[in-house]
Amino acid sequence: MLVLVCSVAAAAVAVAQPFVLGRTLDLLLHDRTAGAWLAASAALLVGEILLDSLTALLTGRCTADWTASIRSRALSGMLHAVPDLVTRYAPGDVATRLTLNAFDAGGAPAARAALAASLITPAGALVALAVVDMWVAACVLTGLPALALVLRTFARDTGTSVRSYQRVQSDIADRLVETLDGAETIAAAGTAVRERERVLRPLTELAELGRRMWVLHGRALATGGVLVPLLTLAATAVGGLRLGAGALSVGELLAVCRYAQLTAGFGSAATLLGGVVRGRSARERTTALEQLPALPYGSRVLPPDGPGALQLRGVRVLREGTEVLRVDEVVVPGGLTAAVVGRSGAGKSVLAAVAGRLIDPDQGEVLLDGTPLDQLTRPCLRAEVGFAFPRPVLGDGTVAEAVAAGPRTVSPHQVRKALRVAGADTFVRRLPDTYDTRLADAPLSGGEYQRLGLARAFAHAGRLLVMDDATSSLDTATEHAVDLALRRTLGAATRLVVAHRPSVAARADLVIWLENGRVRAVGPHRQLWGEAAYRAVFTTEEHGGEPLGTRVGGDGSPRGRIASLRDDVRP
Numbered sequence: 001m002l003v004l005v006c007s008v009a010a011a012a013v014a015v016a017q018p019f020v021l022g023r024t025l026d027l028l029l030h031d032r033t034a035g036a037w038l039a040a041s042a043a044l045l046v047g048e049i050l051l052d053s054l055t056a057l058l059t060g061r062c063t064a065d066w067t068a069s070i071r072s073r074a075l076s077g078m079l080h081a082v083p084d085l086v087t088r089y090a091p092g093d094v095a096t097r098l099t100l101n102a103f104d105a106g107g108a109p110a111a112r113a114a115l116a117a118s119l120i121t122p123a124g125a126l127v128a129l130a131v132v133d134m135w136v137a138a139c140v141l142t143g144l145p146a147l148a149l150v151l152r153t154f155a156r157d158t159g160t161s162v163r164s165y166q167r168v169q170s171d172i173a174d175r176l177v178e179t180l181d182g183a184e185t186i187a188a189a190g191t192a193v194r195e196r197e198r199v200l201r202p203l204t205e206l207a208e209l210g211r212r213m214w215v216l217h218g219r220a221l222a223t224g225g226v227l228v229p230l231l232t233l234a235a236t237a238v239g240g241l242r243l244g245a246g247a248l249s250v251g252e253l254l255a256v257c258r259y260a261q262l263t264a265g266f267g268s269a270a271t272l273l274g275g276v277v278r279g280r281s282a283r284e285r286t287t288a289l290e291q292l293p294a295l296p297y298g299s300r301v302l303p304p305d306g307p308g309a310l311q312l313r314g315v316r317v318l319r320e321g322t323e324v325l326r327v328d329e330v331v332v333p334g335g336l337t338a339a340v341v342g343r344s345g346a347g348k349s350v351l352a353a354v355a356g357r358l359i360d361p362d363q364g365e366v367l368l369d370g371t372p373l374d375q376l377t378r379p380c381l382r383a384e385v386g387f388a389f390p391r392p393v394l395g396d397g398t399v400a401e402a403v404a405a406g407p408r409t410v411s412p413h414q415v416r417k418a419l420r421v422a423g424a425d426t427f428v429r430r431l432p433d434t435y436d437t438r439l440a441d442a443p444l445s446g447g448e449y450q451r452l453g454l455a456r457a458f459a460h461a462g463r464l465l466v467m468d469d470a471t472s473s474l475d476t477a478t479e480h481a482v483d484l485a486l487r488r489t490l491g492a493a494t495r496l497v498v499a500h501r502p503s504v505a506a507r508a509d510l511v512i513w514l515e516n517g518r519v520r521a522v523g524p525h526r527q528l529w530g531e532a533a534y535r536a537v538f539t540t541e542e543h544g545g546e547p548l549g550t551r552v553g554g555d556g557s558p559r560g561r562i563a564s565l566r567d568d569v570r571p
């Protein structure tokens, strides 16, 4: 708003100047006193300089504030959105939207204000021209539609190119992120040259689009560059005729010429219009992140001391028109551990996400202790349902802060206990500042990092803990030790564990076996192991049909209570 006020004031000063200067000139030419007019001319000159400086200063501030606000709203929208929707955006694309695009979008309000002000100047100049001499005004008026048409065409054509340009920028950023992510693979495979070509391939299109934008800008300026002098020349000629006819004074002719130039103030309008068009397209890209749908929450809380019984009823999850998960009825009784197994792509992670309400199913419902998850308040849901992932994101604080961060208030004592249960205490105590070592300064292996993620999940565990491949980087012995410690510590909590190893399935109380997004069977591992198709989930031909990881056969470790569970677990 301030930018607009300053820009308008600067425009008003610019419009007043020729009139005051012309009047001053006339008074001086006729040897009349021009003190007040001279002072006004000087004041207008100084005012113009000051207003221009203030406008530049405010434009910088306004752009910075808008950029920060747009970026933080987009980031917040993204972090509150359904995770499944966020992952549809490639990391490089998100980075481009939050940096380059946020900056361009942040510059748009100031550019819009400047554009509005830049249109006020020609409009004001035209009115002033009409006041000084109607004939010159009419002459200028005839040329304005042509200038307006040039601007309109420029805005339309630039808009299309800008959108493509921003898309290709994202594409390059994304290829770069992928390359950095796979740096080890590229080094090992010796494909650096090919990778470099892949990352830079869209540069050709980017260069072409950039050239096209410059051509459009250049064409608009060139057309304006011909039209504006022609218009000024015509106005000067008409003004000269009017001077000869005695209808204008010399000072008025000076004012008329200047007003004719201001009326056709074209160059700045084209540049500002370019900024507005770029900002609008960039804003669409940041708004897409800002408006990603978030999960709606209800107002109910769970009854206290519930056992954590989990039930999936009539659940269907569709992705791009394909059903990726269908669960008619599965019940995991409170306090038990259920392993979710199946071949890659069988739907295990989708089931885990639905069970802990990271996503909502397209049909059906998920109940925890009889209450549909989507009716719970957000704090209740996040306190009662915990998650552990294979690649946890723990921030850049200390180890203790990373474990303590979450929905519950966790004491230092509980942090250490969670670290012990996750098998992380020993290596954390060897770190330079033990629990207070900053993660950025801690050289951790994948398995160690994963155990910190487990510790965080354990420290905040409610009545349901979903572990999606969260122990994939642990060796079998450590994984077993963590499992035993967890059983002792969490006791009553229900666990849903996405598992690839038969040993994990064998230790679980029951197994949910998925095949092509459907529940093939639910039951204890020992019972399912009798089926060749089930054993094949854990085997490869290369292994001659032997299970991967620890061999656990019919002597797995399902507990005696499984028998009594069978009736509770309905596939």
Ligand SMILES: Nc1ncnc2c1ncn2[C@@H]1O[C@H](COP(=O)(O)OP(=O)(O)OP(=O)(O)O)[C@@H](O)[C@H]1O
Binding pocket: 084, 319, 320, 324, 342, 343, 344, 345, 346, 347, 348, 349, 350, 351
């Ligand atoms: N957001 C999504 N968009 C499109 N398809 C998806 C999406 N999420 C999952 N899918 C598809 O759903 C199916 C199940 O995916 P899911 O990640 O659950 O498999 P998984 O059993 O966990 O596999 P893995 O063991 O390899 O991790 C896959 O075919 C996957 O491509």
